[in-house]
Amino acid sequence: MSTQPSSVRPVLIGGDWRAAQALHGHFRAEDPAQGVAIGPEFPVSGAADVQAALAAAVAVADELAAMPPERIAAFLDSYADAIDADVDTLVALAHAETALPKEPRLAKVELPRTSGQLRQAAQAVRSYAWTQPVIDTVAGLRAHYAPLAKPVLVFGPNNFPFAFNAIAGSDFASAIAARNPVIAKAHPSHPATSERLAQLAHTALRQAGLPAAAVQMLYHFDHALGAALAGDARLGAIGFTGSRAGGLALKAAADAAGVPAYVELSSVNPVFLLPGVLAERGTALAQEFFASCTMGSGQFCTNPGIVVVPNGAAGDAFVEAATAHFAAAAPNVLFSRGVQEHLERSLATLRAAGATCLTGGASAGPGYRFQPTLLSVDAETFLREPRALQTEAFGPVGLLLRATDAAQMAELARAFEGNLTGTLYGARDSSDDAAWAHIAHALRPRVGRLIGNKMPTGVAVSPAMNHGGPYPSTGHPGFTAVGMPAAIRRFAALHSYDNVPEPQLPTELRDHNPGGVARLIDGHWCIDDIGNHGDHKE
Incomplete structure (x- = not known):
């Protein structure tokens, strides 16, 4: 361990940008399209930084919890305005670090979504909607949701440099809206983007007159430090989006300390194509599936990873058309070497369990690229190996699951683990209605969001959205990571008052x-x- 060289970027702790202490190393971002390091060096923090950030957040937790809601809302609105005003810089940084397209993905979709959800959080703060006040005048009881009065630790993922960023995304907005300090752990795939967002947040924080340590950010620390921090009872909660292995390790540490951990882990998002709709428009559905599966290089948590296709001529035609789309497409750029290697391991698991590769299946250059890949497996094999064949392949990969009839499709639905989404496509002439109802009955308890006649990729920022689901898609089926005011309540405590005098x-x-x-x-x-x-x- 060492002190920070002058060339390494500072961390945001206790209201100040300062040199990292007891450094565990440093790193640079990469251009995934070329596989080369870019930008300045960022610190891998040691225990001194982690403990300093936690102590600073604890010290201001009560002050922030007592802040007038208007001050919190003013910060969220001001931060949203600053993000919108800085679109060119932010988009350029995120594009360089993730290879996601500037237009429309970053500039027209993800960045406006990010500032929009900050403003929705501000609206929920002003309206008190997230507090859900309940009054029973007969029993003399009153209750509402209130701040945890403890820090919230937020881990950002690699696939959304803006909308789920630890320093700007939905978890961040929700925790701040509930008047809790945030310690943001940026993702090493986009450190410069996170740094710029943190600079804007820090300025907005000071302008709103909130405690200086209400928002802090560390770029990276090792797994052991992460587990130690997650298991510190001084934390109020954890928000995490990322791999199943990483999320479960943090959750285990948090559970041991009684710290609530809201973790988004993995999802294959099954799609069921019923016989009538395939006969009606199977060729169009093949293009729709291909576009959804390869959008963002398949690096979405709602990517359609498994598509259930009935046997027969219409199903065979769909498979042929989909295979042609995948085979004709150029290799997609992935976020990092780690994502590429994990995808290769996932495909090996799927093949070993009985899936056959129809097209693609290999890494390519330059940089971190992977061929759009389509695999196939029959229902009997899937039912024998349901766990292995539900391995999430994080990239432009789809698995076609062939079924004999609607009854077997319902049996397959019951074999799925918990997922963020489940989709059914039915014919416009109602010929699939009976099968739809039967399959949906089996699928509904296994998904957070049931979707009709459209692919699952994409999540609307709406109060009616559920971006959550049964395990292992998330750690708790009763909460959503997107949509105000419900997302805010993850980082709140239910307070009840029994016969308390009104002035109190x-x-x-x-x-x-x-x-x-x-x-x-x-x-x-x-x-x-x-x-x-x-x-x-x-």
């Missing part, structure tokens, strides 16, 4: 309701003061 109650639980907050009073949602709720306005 939080604002939204008092008799008078000057802000017009929607409250559940004696079973009715209304905006009235207590005493007037008999004429409630629903």
Whole structure:
């Protein structure tokens, strides 16, 4: 371990950009299209940085929890404005570090989504929507969601340099909206992008008058330090998006310390194509599947990893058309050498379990590229090896699962692990309706979001969105990582007040309701003061 050389970028701790202490090394970003290092050196922090960040966050947790909501909302809005104003710089940095296209992906889709969800969080703060006030005047009980008054540790993934970034994404916005300090652990795939976002956040934080240590960021630290930090009872919660192995290791450490860990782990997002719809428009569906599976080089958590296709002429035609699309496509750029190597191992697992490669299946150059790949397996083999054949292949890879009929498709649906999404395509003439209902009944408990007649890639930032699902897609089936105000409640505590005098109650639980907050009073949602709720306005 060593002190930081002057050439290595500083970390954001305790409200200041400062040199990393007890360095465990340093690293540079890579251009994945060429496989070469780019940009400045960033620190791999040691225990001194990790402990300093945690201590600083703990020291301001109570102050932040007591902040007026308007100050929190002002920060979120100001940060969103700063991101929009800095679009050219941010997009250039993210493009260089991820090879994701500037247009439309980064500039027109992901960056506006990022600033938009910050503004949605600000709106939820101003409206108190995330607190969900409930009042029982007969029992003398009042309850709402409130800050944890502890820091939240956020781990960002490699596949969204903006929208899920540890210093700007949905977990970050949710934790801050709930008035908790955030320690952001950036992803080493896009450190310069994260640094620029942190600079904008730091400026907005000071302008809003929030505690200086409310937002901190470390670029990287080793797995042992990550586990030690996750298992520190001074933390209030953890937000993680990434690999199943990494997320489960952090969750195990957090569980031992009683720290809630909200982890997004893996998902193959099964798609069921029913016989009628294949006969109706199978060729178009083959193109739709190919486009979804290779979008962003297949590096989406909602990538359609397994498509269930019935046997027969229409199913065979779909397979032939899809194979042609995959075979004609150029190799896709992956985020890193690590992603490439993991994809190679995943394909080896699928093949060893009985899947046959129809096209693709190999890495390519320059940089970190992989051929669009299509595999196939029959239902009987899948039912014998369901675990191995549900291995997530994070990249432009799809597995076609052939089934004999709708009854076997329902049996396959019951064999799936928990997933973020499950999709069914049915014919417009209603010929698939009975099969749809049967398969959907089996699939519904196994997915967070059930989708009809469109591919799963993409997640709308909406209050009605569930970007979550049963294990192993996430660690808890009752929460979403996207969509305000529900996402905010992951980083909140349910506080109940029993016969507490009104002056001692939080604002939204008092008799008078000057802000017009929607409250559940004696079973009715209304905006009235207590005493007037008999004429409630629903």
